[in-house]
Amino acid sequence: EIVLTQSPGTLSLSPGERATLSCRASESVSSNYLAWYQQKPGQAPRLLVYGASSRATGIPDRFSGSGSGTDFTLIISRLEPEDFAVYYCQQYGSSPVTFGQGTKLEIK
Amino acid sequence: QVQLVESGGGVVQPGRSLRLSCAASGVTLSNYAMYWIRQAPGKGLEWVAIISYDGLNKYYADSVRGRFTISRDNSKNTLYLQMNSLRAEDTAVYYCARPKTGNYQSPFDFWGQGTLVTVSS
Numbered sequence: 001e002i003v004l005t006q007s008p009g010t011l012s013l014s015p016g017e018r019a020t021l022s023c024r025a026s027e028s029v030s031s032n033y034l035a036w037y038q039q040k041p042g043q044a045p046r047l048l049v050y051g052a053s054s055r056a057t058g059i060p061d062r063f064s065g066s067g068s069g070t071d072f073t074l075i076i077s078r079l080e081p082e083d084f085a086v087y088y089c090q091q092y093g094s095s096p097v098t099f100g101q102g103t104k105l106e107i108k
Numbered sequence: 109q110v111q112l113v114e115s116g117g118g119v120v121q122p123g124r125s126l127r128l129s130c131a132a133s134g135v136t137l138s139n140y141a142m143y144w145i146r147q148a149p150g151k152g153l154e155w156v157a158i159i160s161y162d163g164l165n166k167y168y169a170d171s172v173r174g175r176f177t178i179s180r181d182n183s184k185n186t187l188y189l190q191m192n193s194l195r196a197e198d199t200a201v202y203y204c205a206r207p208k209t210g211n212y213q214s215p216f217d218f219w220g221q222g223t224l225v226t227v228s229s
Contacts, residue, residue, distance in 0.1 A: 035215035044203055045153065056217065062225035088153060092213050096169065097143075099153040 002026055002091050004100035012108040019076040020101045023089035028069045030093030036065055036074045039102075040085045048087075049074060081107075110134040110218045112204050117223030120194055128203040130204030130220055138162070138182035140210040144189045147198035147222075156202070157189060158212060172198075194227045201225075 003026040013019055023034065032052040037045035047056040049065035051071055062077040074081055084107050089100040116128040128144070144156040157178035160165045166178050177190040187204050201222040207214035 033215075037216075044222055045216070046219075047208070047215055047217050050208065050215040057216075090153075090215065092207075092215055093171060095167075095212065097155050097212075101152045 001096055002029065002094050002098050004089050004091060004098055005098035006070075006087075006089060006103045008103060009101075010104045012106050013079055015079050015081055017084070018081050019079055019105055021074040021076075021087050021105075023047045023067075023072040023074070023100050025070040025072075025091060029072075029091045031066050033091060033093030034065075034067065034072045035090045035092065036063075037088045037090065038083075038085045038090065044073060045088060076105075079105075110206070112206065112218055112220035113221040114202065114204055116224040117202065117225045119226045121229050122195055122227055124194055125190070125192045126225060128189040128191065128202055128225070132185045132187070134208075135185075135206070135218070137180065137185050137187065137206075139145055140176075140206050141212055142180065143205045143207065143216065144178060144187075145203045145205050145216075145219075146198075148197075148200045152202075152214045154188065154200075157179075159187070161210065168170070171226060191225070192227075196227050199225060199227050 005024045007022045034052045036049040039045045053065045064075050066073050086102045086104050088102050111133045113131045159178045163180050175193045179188045203218040203222045204220045206218040208217040
């Protein structure tokens with residue numbers, strides 16, 4: 001199965017700053033079938049980006065995804081207070097689907 | 109508005125059984141494959157089981173194969189997970205999740221709120 005490694009494990013930033021989250025796959029993700037999710041405490045994950053760079057319905061344009069092959073990035077251009085959460089990447093190009101271990105974005 | 113509502117979680121002793129349900133509204137589940145995904149306390153996400161839209165094909169993670177059974181009743185718009193021979197390591201929040209495009213190779217655009225299963229003596 002494809003192993004996804006996210007970095008950093010924790011990212012400490014202030015509102016208004018730019019966040020860059022990384023997701024590296026152990027092998028190439030087929031068709032760039034890579035998604036990003038946001039999860040807040042006590043809530044289910046919320047789909048942000050799919051197909052590496054397509055924003056899901058209702059997701060603000062400050063969230064952008066990029067990358068291909070084995071290296072993917074989620075950028076949050078200007079952090080809002082509600083953006084502080086845990087972020088997971090997921091590949092769905094190969095069975096079984098797998099998730100990264102998460103990046104916690106915390107307020108500095 | 110799509111809603112997935114899980115139920116059936118609770119505290120159970122090792123070796124016992126539990127059945128989870130996921131009731132859908134605002135969507136016809138029979139158009140979609142469906143997943144169960146779990147999250148152990150403070151940990152990441154792990155897929156548990158998948159079922160095809162018609163219930164004929166089922167797949168399981170190695171960690172639960174032979175102990176868990178996924179099923180669905182499309183007439184009731186409901187997904188199930190029968191969990192037998194539970195172990196402490198099965199302790200987690202269990203989510204049902206809908207693949208965006210309805211098939212296996214898809215991101216998940218709708219999730220239930222989750223139901224907590226705690227396996228402890």
